[in-house]
Amino acid sequence: MLFPTLSFGLFFLFVFCIVWAASSSNEWRKILLLIASWVFYGAWDWRFVALLIGSALLNWGAAGAIWLQRDGPAGRRKAIMILGVAGNLLILGYFKYYGFFVEQLGDLLHAAGFERDLPLMQVVLPVGISFFTFQGMSYLADVYAERLAPARLLDVTLLMSFFPHLVAGPIVRGSDLLPQFAESPRLTRDMASIGLVLIVWGLFKKAVVASELSTGLVDPVFFDPAAHSRLDLIAAAYGYAVQIYCDFSAYSDMAIGIAALLGYRFPLNFNQPYRAASLQDFWRRWHISLSSWLRDYLYIGALGGNRKGFVRQCVNLLTTMLLGGLWHGAKWTFVIWGGLHGGVLALERIWDRIRPDWLPRLPRALGILITFHVVLVGWIFFRSESFDAAIAYLRGIGIAGGASEVLTPLACALIVFGFVIHFTPADLGQRLALRLRLLPAWALGLLAGATILIVDTMRFEGVAPFIYYQF
Amino acid sequence: MPSPIDLHEAPLEADGLGWTFGVILIASLFLLCANAVSLRDWIDDLPPSPVQAQAAELADQWVVLSEGLGIGLPRKMLHAEWKRAEEARFHNQKDGEGGEDSPG
Numbered sequence: 215m216l217f218p219t220l221s222f223g224l225f226f227l228f229v230f231c232i233v234w235a236a237s238s239s240n241e242w243r244k245i246l247l248l249i250a251s252w253v254f255y256g257a258w259d260w261r262f263v264a265l266l267i268g269s270a271l272l273n274w275g276a277a278g279a280i281w282l283q284r285d286g287p288a289g290r291r292k293a294i295m296i297l298g299v300a301g302n303l304l305i306l307g308y309f310k311y312y313g314f315f316v317e318q319l320g321d322l323l324h325a326a327g328f329e330r331d332l333p334l335m336q337v338v339l340p341v342g343i344s345f346f347t348f349q350g351m352s353y354l355a356d357v358y359a360e361r362l363a364p365a366r367l368l369d370v371t372l373l374m375s376f377f378p379h380l381v382a383g384p385i386v387r388g389s390d391l392l393p394q395f396a397e398s399p400r401l402t403r404d405m406a407s408i409g410l411v412l413i414v415w416g417l418f419k420k421a422v423v424a425s426e427l428s429t430g431l432v433d434p435v436f437f438d439p440a441a442h443s444r445l446d447l448i449a450a451a452y453g454y455a456v457q458i459y460c461d462f463s464a465y466s467d468m469a470i471g472i473a474a475l476l477g478y479r480f481p482l483n484f485n486q487p488y489r490a491a492s493l494q495d496f497w498r499r500w501h502i503s504l505s506s507w508l509r510d511y512l513y514i515g516a517l518g519g520n521r522k523g524f525v526r527q528c529v530n531l532l533t534t535m536l537l538g539g540l541w542h543g544a545k546w547t548f549v550i551w552g553g554l555h556g557g558v559l560a561l562e563r564i565w566d567r568i569r570p571d572w573l574p575r576l577p578r579a580l581g582i583l584i585t586f587h588v589v590l591v592g593w594i595f596f597r598s599e600s601f602d603a604a605i606a607y608l609r610g611i612g613i614a615g616g617a618s619e620v621l622t623p624l625a626c627a628l629i630v631f632g633f634v635i636h637f638t639p640a641d642l643g644q645r646l647a648l649r650l651r652l653l654p655a656w657a658l659g660l661l662a663g664a665t666i667l668i669v670d671t672m673r674f675e676g677v678a679p680f681i682y683y684q685f
Numbered sequence: 686m687p688s689p690i691d692l693h694e695a696p697l698e699a700d701g702l703g704w705t706f707g708v709i710l711i712a713s714l715f716l717l718c719a720n721a722v723s724l725r726d727w728i729d730d731l732p733p734s735p736v737q738a739q740a741a742e743l744a745d746q747w748v749v750l751s752e753g754l755g756i757g758l759p760r761k762m763l764h765a766e767w768k769r770a771e772e773a774r775f776h777n778q779k780d781g782e783g784g785e786d787s788p789g
Binding site for chain 1: 690713767770771773
């Protein structure tokens, strides 16, 4: 069930009505939200609802055990936490990385002269598994560090299953959502108006900008780079930068808007990432819930951040980003993408340290331009089917000539639009919501209906799944 | 962590739930009238069954009625304009050859 479809719209209308009708009892409200979340997830594959429940049970049980030992030996608490995290990693590892690692092991054994076939299995990847396992691990780490008290089973299960963020984030931490589950929320006009703005804006970015660029430009060029001119390759790379931003930030916007209409507050996940003047700045603006997760739990929590010297800090940065790349999927192209980001992040730190005082800092505009193009090269690896395909793509930009066959005026306009929105005031949506909340319901209803109608006339036939569903 | 739903102004004290319900109801009714084609397409894509067949027939009649009354016209016009924008090519390209290399 994809957000920008009528099926989801009808599902949401039903959930909105019954959840608010049951709001006199917070317990019933949460139970209804949980059932709705399972129905939403079960629309892909009912078998994986059991995995979701099992994963919630694991984290609830482990957090409870950690809490029971809070006056006991520190080693025991740590051991329970490690076991809980290992359980989450086992789930993730089996469903997401089993095939990849067996394949790599097979290649390694083959290279070493062992001609033995390894048991290859086609494991179906449950949608959103990377998101809910990361949520579970952060919950355990927060309870272990006593930043959070363990929650009841219903709350933990709802935290991990809540349908707005379930399949493609944002990664909402327990510390953000569990306190909100403690009492029945109240829907204000503010929340409703900004929620509607985010939903309609997300719908436009996904159904019009991302889908149009994907089907008309990016997919054909990345499918066969050798058959396209230099201009097509360059345009498709820029097009993909806009597509992935409009696709993923659209999901986040709609998730945040849907949660707001149900009375809950989700954190910011994107903040105009292509106006970043360094890669460090980029990661404070792109997929903020993942980058802050990696920073807090992996880079600082597990690896020690910058506490063990400068060389170790750089190694930690590289390790974090390599693992961040692998989080996206079991492919070498993701590892290379992570390595490129980690390497440039480390280089930025080194340059900060060795830069002579007399040398002025780069002008901000130049910083933005350089950062964006580093990100762009990363996206070519991220989007390509294989390392060889990415190299062929980059080589094609250098040598392939000829006129464009797939670049249209509409695609150009959408690419320009995708960049222009990065340089508008960051709080434009909030300013609009402040005006909309003053309108009578009938006027805003007509306005919302007319805007959705306009978006619907422009959308590509059918809706492609969000890029981040595969992660 | 900041959230896009933080508006940084004093919240309105007026009833939010009833107002939101009204907004959603009006928007849904508007779309039901002005966007009958989307409803028909969605019903056509549902798994075939006697109920689906009956709903598809009703949706077809609703499309004919809404177009007859002229309320489906804005959608039709806007969609035609968008299709024209999609088909536009630069002067050195032939019309409609853009999708030649498409994988599917």
